[in-house]
Amino acid sequence: MSRFVDHVVIHVAAGNGGNGCASVHREKFKPLGGPDGGNGGNGGNVTLVVDSGVHTLLDFHFRPHAKASSGRQGQGANRDGAAGEDLELRVPDGTVVLTEAGEVLADLVGNGTRFVAARGGRGGLGNAALASKARKAPGFALLGEPGEARDLVLELRSVADVGLVGFPSAGKSSLVSVLSAARPKIAEYPFTTLVPNLGVVTAGESVFTMADVPGLIPGASEGKGLGLDFLRHIERCAVLVHVVDCATYEADRDPVSDVEALEHELARYTPALGGELADRPRVVVLNKVDVPEARELADMVRPEFVERGLPVFEVSTVTREGLRELSFALAAVVEEDRRTRQPAQSTRIVLRPSAVDDAGFTVEEDPEQPGAFVVRGDRPERWVKQTDFGNDEAVGYLADRLARLGVEDALAGLGAKPGCPVTIGPVTFDWEPSTPAGIALLMHQRGSDPRLEQSERTTAAERKAAKRARRGLDGATDEDATIE
Template sequence: MFVDEAKIFVKAGNGGNGVASFFRAKYVPKGGPDGGDGGRGGSVILEVDENLRTLMDFHYQRHFKAERGQHGSGGHKNGRNGADVVLKVPPGTLVRDEEGNILADLTEPGERVVIARGGMRGRGNAHFATPTRRSPTFAEKGEPGEERWVVLELKLLADVGLVGFPSTGKSTLISRISSARPKIAEYPFTTLVPNLGVVAVPDGRSFVVADIPGLVKGAHAGKGLGHGFLRHIERTAVIVHILDMAALEGRNPIEDFEVINRELELYDLELAHRPQIVAGNKMDIPEAQANLPVVERYMQERDIPFFPISAAVGTGVDRLLYAVADLLDTVEKPEVKREKEKRVVAEKPSPTEITVSREGDTWVVKGTNIERIVAMTDFENEYAIVHLQKRLKRIGVEDKLIEAGAKEGDTVRIGKMSFEFYPF
């Protein structure tokens, strides 16, 4: 089974809470605060594993959660950091958020990206001791870890892509030249998923070939199997176009060639200029011999390499493989063009930026740092609340609310917390 798209939920670990603690020892009446910090929450990380070829693992498990950080304890003892969760993905994996924005384009073996960051550690009360506040009785809570749904999309990183109408013999060819064993039958769209195989040329060279499911007229707009599989051709260095020379289904090999090339061009103009070799298949059938002169003349006039073959019998296949290997030696692989160059993710605002807006009867304050500060405040501790109010005033949140028109007693929401506005 080939799974080339998966939607998964990832949850990073929360940061551990800091602790409010004081040193206690005989003959030490004022030992002072000694609360330790919590541990950092584990992150969820994607890592490229060159030994993987599909996203099958994510078909069976869709939820992943990293370990939370341990809480701190007295005696300045910090909690242990939570363990990261590393998810292995094959080369060519594109990562998007639910809105379709590109988060990462993973192509190189060992390449990593953090898709859910672990929460920051909460600080113990020892951090809040000052000359005027020698015995702080509050500590920070750990920051909640990030959580999100992400879509993983695999673009095959094959050297060669086999394209053509359904039932032209692509699956038969890949089964002959590699160890891949695709399903083969006498009806359209037998191949519903791309097949990948490693081809060994008799002279010792090798390359990876992908049997792309049959395309039809209108595929660039989603007809038939649609452009869901056209994307797999984008990163192939060479296209091998398979024609049904026998034309037993009433189609014309030259018309088939022009239709498929038009679909490739409409999907991505660069594909129209991708190096291409044409293989006229089913030459073991008498009707194919009758069509051969016309097709050969057509390809010669356009200076397109053409090889008559029979994938079923094996005739001409070795000559085709040598030609493909020779062409691969001379062309640059297009996978160096990384999708992140076309990144559409909006730039993140500055962590210190604060915005105030009105939603109904509620004032909503947004900002990366301010939301983090509120999330890490222990609202069950009145001293922690007073400390938060002072911080809000110091960084200008109160002034922004007053400038926006907030009145005493109005409801204010920051992150997930709502409270009444009383200027400090």
């Protein structure tokens, strides 16, 4: 038995970037052939793709975890690592992507629409890419960035033009079945409709979709009944239709009080996509007028609805009375909405660009530890993740990058003292402002390579020993030759 699922929480994780390679070209008669370490491959993305053949979020209900593959590590001889494969997840048309806090990230409408739910980590640079005039032979490489991982909420909001609302057993499903080719479940007991039903209605040259949601009852906004959980499926509707049961045998109900109760519940609902349901056009359908008592009641309450400015239609799904007039009236409202509405984009993705004067990081004092500071920002935190802290030269490179970004000046401006703890991401170190970059106190000089310096010292000692030998200094020793 198939199930309808329109709300799920998924856990997506993109692939990690591959590490860069620290390698030196080795060839006969070329002891220092230069760096030739390749870059690591990028991690794969997790992407949501709208598929017209998918109509429910059921697959994510049973398999909520999704992870893309990671990039491969770079190798010597300038060989870059392979990139990880992207993972595509198929979602229904009308899926809305939200954070767990309810913030809308994307509204996916239109077949083929794509949204990157989690971005893969960038591969680390090899030492060949890090070489420069100041650092000719880096002895380190950058680590790959971890892929993005987060929890997302997927909600399905049907793409319908007309939304039917009403009490249970008011005849909404019957109305959809006679106006379209849809065949929802119809029975004589309340809450027969447990899931939204969609039908396509043709009225002359106009074609529109109609959505039927489970019945609303008073108190639905406090969690009673079923309808409130499915009101998201009428958020996109151009017109809302109140389907009123004029043949009900409940003594405390009448068409006017039913509409007022429904309007109260609609007013309590806040659409996540913006706008208010109260702003949508309304149409009142007085149903089941094939029953004599129902027709009499419809004739009595019709003037009151007309006085409120609401179009009223008396219909019967049994005899099909008034259905043609209703379908053409709804088509006119839908066509007018389509003419006046702003052209809709295939998808709506929320972009939040950074400010023009944004330095890319912030420095603030740690409220839990007086005298300590915390540096936050995408670039500093990303650089820390890319650094191999077991390599002194890699730590020095990180120090240079942070100094060029302005972290040193910001710490000094806030009154940071030597030795105070500074935290960037998962790493905490003691700040030492006397060094060029203020991080690695015992680092060697920036822009130098100890291997090249050692080679130059050895070559100079050999030249001095040879010079002494030519001068006939028979008493020269190896110790004398190494003294500068």
